[in-house]
Structures are given as structure tokens and as C-alpha cells.
Amino acid sequence: MSSPDRSGELLTIAERVVAMAKPGEQVEAYVSRGLSTDVRVYEGEVEHFVSAQSEGIGIRVIRDGRTGTSYCGTLDPGQIAEVLAEARDNLSYGEPDEWAGLASPDGVAVTPQNLWDDSLESTSTARKIELAKELERLARSGDSRVRVDDSNYSDAFGEAAVATTTGVRVAGRENGCYLSVGTLADDGDETQTGFGFAVGRNTDELDLDKAARDAVDRATRLLGATKPASRRITVVLDPYVTAQFLGIIGGTLNGESVVKGRSLFAQRLGETVASPLFTLVDDPTNPLAYTATDIDGEGLAARRNVLIDNGVLKTFVQSSYSARRMGVGTTGNGVRGGYAGSPSAGCLALQIAPGQRKQDEIIAGIDDGVLIQQVQGLHSGVNPVSGDFSTGAAGLMITKGSVGAPVREFTIASTLQRMLLDIAEVGADLEWLPMRATGVSLVIHDVTLSGS
């Protein structure tokens, strides 16, 4: 069974709004519609089954440099007229900004992506429930100390369209499914937690065994962990941890932060900001990336951008606004958080160019270090403007080339600037994760560890 692509209907709605633009106005309409399922299983029974439908429209009107926006969570024609009228009224309260404006098509060709899988649509409810139950069974049977907190199946089907008076006309659809499991491991008085997940365009792509194995490993490996002694030390970041750091580093390489005086890398284009081993690209055109996409949030072609090349800062990611203001071309990095938000510049799919050696080969060469397997409170502990960071962490000590005792309840701290320069090696173990950044093992020298 397959259903026809109906995102054209949304484009028609968007175009109808754009056609109502008055002379001197720029108008953008973003229309979306979605359907999702969430199943949670606990102890072999369905705990909840959620069927969610949503739709909405967001309208931006720009006139004489002033911007007004309005949105609503329905596609009811009467409401849409009200949203347009509100956006028009709202713009009169904005202050003129000479760079305000909508994106115009810039001639960059779209790299087609296959973001829709018909087979997901015909997956039965029974099969979805069975997947969550199977994952719970696998995680529970992985280790006698492990309990399962919850096991979940979710899928989402989304369609969206953008039209503007500047000539943008795009529509598309996307679907995918996701399994996750949360675990608890008990040993005497102590309890530790873990999680595992699997993602796919259809249910056959879901790797249940890996999800269960990860959830069991994460929960059990920290049992008996102690607090390490404070010192300066070499750390190896697990791919999942590296990806979390990349999310924060990506935020500093953003044209909007630069023009507003909030980026610690402003004025540093062309300079060495990282170890020569470090090359960072943002590439949503790579189909392996979880956040692969053909168009950005403003309706322009998504593209591959090299941000840091062998340690040298090359490019900031740009939305059409930040690009205009910096006097450069857009990089196709408009990011939009649904119909209620306006697009802003952001990374879409970050990836570090991988190195040569696997994680165990890297560890074999480290005399005294820590393998950081999880970080806690990273966002609250990083100041992306000053670059200072400190994060709670847990992992395994590395002694004379091999991993040993588990450690937790300590922090690692440095500054983002120093951390990038102190990168000693990038692993070969690229891991595609359900986030805007890809994981890979990363070795960093001279990090402050605070424990006992």
C-alpha cells in the first residue's frame, strides 16, 4: 500500500496566502501537517498508545524592513485569513532592519533525498506493539541485573510546504520510525540507568539487538563506579559524547551569532582554531545522516559546507538574513522549529572527518586517561559565548593502555577554544546518530577533571 504525496495541497494553501501580498510586502507562508504514533510497553503490556495528528501555518510579513509573524495550529481557511491579518498588524511594532528579508532562490541545485518510505505506512499497529515488546524482552534478557523502565516505538509522518513572494515554492514529505528502551541495573543498594535506541525509514531497518545491547551495557558498566581523584588528564570521548559536544561547537560557528557579537570565533575566519587533525563539515546532503534533507527551513537547497578544514576556520553557517548582513552568500542553513517559529541560522548535519584508528587501538596507546561514556548537564555547563565549559561525566579509567574501573560523579572542564586545539586524535569509528551531529571517538589532552 502506498499513498500519493499530498504535500502539494499544502503548497496550494501557502501559495494562496502569498498571492494575497499587497504591493511593497514580502510574504512567506509555511504550512505543515503530521501524523505520529507512540507506543510504550512496560512488563509485556501496552502502557500507552498515542495517536497524534497536528497541522498548522506560520506567516511572516516584511514591509519597509519591519517583520511581523503570526501562526495557528489549524488549517481552517477562516483562521488562516486571521493569521495573515495579525502578522500584518504585528509588523508595525517591529523596528526597521535594513537586512530583513526573505530568502530568494539562489540557483543552487537540490540534491535529491529519499526521505519517504511507503512501507512504513502499511506497518500494522500489532507489529509496532510487537517491536516495542521484543525490544523490552531483549533488554531484559541481556543481563540478570537489568530491569526495563520503558520500551517505546514511535513513528512520524510529516508534510510541509513553503512559498514566498520572492519565488520560493517547495513542498515535501518525510517519515521515519524510532525505537528506544530505558534500563535500570541493580547491584545491592546501587542502581544505574542506561538507554538504547534504533532508527530507520522503515521497521526492517531497526536494529533491535544493538539497541538492547547498548541499553544493557550503559546501565551495567557504571555499577560499582567510584569518584576519581582530581587532576589534569587525557580524555577519550565516546562517539555519542563527541556528538553532544559538536552540537555546542556548531552553535558557535553560526553567522547570526557572529553578526550579533555572540560568537567566540567572530573575526577568526582563515585562522587556526583547532588541531590540524580536525576537519568539520555540515553536510545534510549525505543520505547517511539522520537529519539529511534536500531543502533548508527557508526552502533553499541544502548543501555541504566545510566549516573547519584541518584546523582552519573556513565558513560560518548562514541563513539568508545573516548572509545578507555579513555580505556573503547563504549556505542553505535556515533552521525552522515548526510552523510557530521563524527560521534562523543553524547546523543541519555536522560530521568530523574520521581518522585512522579504532577506539581500542587509540586506548592502547594511553598511559593515564578516562574514557568518557556519558556527560550530564552539558548544556547548563557550557557558556557558548565565553567558551567556558564544565560538565558532569562518567566513564572508565584508562590505565597503561587498557580500560579499567568505572568512575562517576566528577566533572571535566576546559574552554571550547582550548579543547579544539588540544584534540590529539580523531577515531575511525563514525557513528550516525539520531541528532544533528555524527559521533566519532575524540582524544583530547589536558582536560581538568574534578573529583575527590
Added chain:
Amino acid sequence: MELDDEAFAQALPRVLSAALTTGADFAEIFASDWRGTGVGLDDGKIEQLSTGRNRGAGIRVIAGETTGFAHTADLTEDGLLAAARVAAEAARQGGGGTRVVALDERARRVVSPIEIDPSSIGKTAKVDLLRRVDDAARSAGGSITQVSAGYSDGRTHIVIANSDGVFVRDERVRTLLRVSAVANGDTGMQTGFDSLGHTMGFELFDKVSVEEVARTAAHRAITKLKARPAPSGSMPVVIKAGSGGVLFHEACGHGLEADLVSKGASVYKGKVGELVASPLVTLVDDGTMTHEWGAIAFDDEGHPSQYNVLIENGVLTDYMWDYLRARKEGRPQSGNGRRQSYKDLPMVRMTNTYVLNGEEEPADIIKDTKSGVYVAHLGGGSVNTATGDFVFGMTEAYLIENGEITEPLREGNLIGNGPQVLRDIDRLGNDFAMGNPGTCGKDGQGVPVGDGQPTLRVKSLTIGGTAA
């Protein structure tokens, strides 16, 4: 259809009956209509004014241990019936049968009286607030190079009805202001943040000076320019009144939520009646605290909000409960069933969580601390409820040397273990204050919460700073 239409109220019993046709033992409709305004200022300019509306209804059907849930933006009777059928199908047990539902409306209840509905205020007045914030922050010091600020208000009309006959209509108004400032100096850039939010209308700005909020944010940024790296290691930490309530919210509040307790994912499971904290500590969750950010008249299951004592003089007295968990245990709900929107299932959530006053003068607590850290503002944090391990960012902190507050410190994290910290509180002040408005995240849903505490000392916490 509008939520206050009589036709909408009349449709509710029919929709609930339809939701029960697959043999479920409970059905509920949560409908809401939110309208809000947001204004952003950045880089000296009012960037844009945005208005929005989201309305719809979520229908929950419970059959034994299984919950079915569906939501719709279509508030006509047909739209509601369609969602009811989807939810009922997901929670089928046996089936057949017709149950008639009779609703009995609960008396309207006002916890936070609203004087000036923000939607009655012109947009110009909202824009002007941000201009005043920008001016005040920039004139706080020459080193301030950037200011961003946001104003938002929202008014939500809520209707809740369930098959037990509960019928509640409520109106919620929240008003919020946020300010973030960047200061630039020889040592690089630093940021400062402050916010103000209440379940109050636009009269909030007659009572509180927005300039004061702006100056606080600016001073936090300026102070950090001359700050030294935070130390690392374990030491006594004094937390200023109103700046550490979030620690109690994260480090023990979550562990007292009955849903986590019942799955064995809380360190506090099986500990009711036991001494779990220093006898100085009495911890309360209070949805009735007038005008506070987490205040509600009814929770999102239609249960009136309550003042719940969680820990009394160090002894664990009770957990927090929603409908589902209370039903399972055969006990009353506590007014803690909350959800982010009509699109979400309710869960056990906190409201305003705080530590009651002690008896000491805060100055004495500092004077008696030989060396340590004084935390004047905490940023966000997170906790692992199964272990109690937590992490918080310190966004304003100072060294304590020989009983005096001395040099400012740059950012660092506070890390520790919730149950341990509760036991390690050895001094408690008499200067209770509420903290900044917060959004508590759990299972992907955010709800507004408040927190507070008097000045207190934890005899040992780990500071994760960058100093060698």
C-alpha cells in the same frame, strides 16, 4: 466551536460515552485554547512581534493498565468523536456496553487573580517594556556590548471532563520577561541572564521594575569579566536565598514523583517515614502559591491544586500523585497531574517546590564558613532520578574566604548526589525567597514550575571549575 460555547459543554458527555464503548474504565477530555503574544529584542532592535493560537482536545481512555490517547484540533462534536474512537480502539478491553456519563461542574476556583488581561493591552506597551530593558542594561556599564530580551504572555482557556463526572473550566494567564546581556572585556566575552515570570496579568509590571531585571542580568555579565576560574574539588557551598530551589526540584523533587517511584526508578522508593534529609529540611510542593510561576487552580486532570508536604523535618512524608498512580494505589490524588498541552498525556509533575525557612541569619552562615563557594545564581541542571546524581551550572558565584564573600568566579558546574546533599545541609537561613520562573522537562514535555529556598549551606559539594 469555542470552548465556552454551551454546545461544546453539551457534547462532552456524549464524547465520553463514545470513548467508553470498547470497555474502558475511564475516559477524559482535556481541551485547551491558548492565545499568546511574544516580542523579541536583539541587537538594539525589536526584531519581531509574533502572535499565535493553538487549540484542540486530547482524549484519554484507560482500560486496566493500558492508556489510549488521541488528539485533534477539530473541536466540533464530530471531530471529538473521531478522536474518541481512535483512543478507545487503542485501549480496548472486552468491549460493548453503553455508559452514560453525567458531569458535575466543580466550582470555579481562583488561585492567582488577574487584574489586567495581557490581551487587553496594546502591543505598543509590550514593545516599550523591551526598549526600557535594552536601555537599562546598556546603561549598567560601558562593557555591555549586546542585549537580547523577550516578552511573552499567554492566556489559556481549559475545559476538563471525565467519566467520573469531573467537569472543570479554568483560565490561566502567564506573563514572562527574559533578559540576557553580553559584556566584553580584556578577558573575552561573558554573559548574564535574569528573568521574571508570574501567573499574573500585565499588572506585573506595575509591581516590579523591568529596569531592575535588566540591571541584574547586566551586572552578572560585568562581574564575570573580572572573575577568576572556579576552583575544582569538594568544599562547603552556601546557596543564596531564591537561587538554589532548582537544586531541590531536580535533586529530590523528581525522585518523589509517584510514576518514577512505582517503576523503581527513584532512590526514594520505600522510604516513606524514614529520615532522608537533615532534620532542618521541610520540603513542600505547593500549587496554590498565589501568582507563582507553577501556580494552578486545578491540575490538568481537573483536581484542585494543593499544598503538599513531601519532607517534614527530614522525614519523607509522601510522594506526589496523578490520577493513574493514585488509582493504582487506591489513594487520593495530590493535584500533580500535569501536561504540556492538549497533545500530551498527563504525568506526575511538580508545581512550586520549596524548602521552608529555618532560623538563622544568612550573614551568620557566611561568617561561619572558613572557605568555600557562595552561589548567587544557578542555571539549568539535570538529574538521574535512579541514582540521584545531579549537575547544575553556576551562573553567578563567589569565593568565600575566612567568612567573607570575596572574588567572583567564572562558570562551573556543581555536581553531587541528591540524597547526600539533603543530609549534608547543616545551616538554614530565615530569608526565604522564590527563584526565577522555570520550565521543567520530563519525557519530552515542558511545564511551568517555581522553586525557592532560604540561604543554606551544604557542607560538601563538588565544584567542577577550570582552575588547576
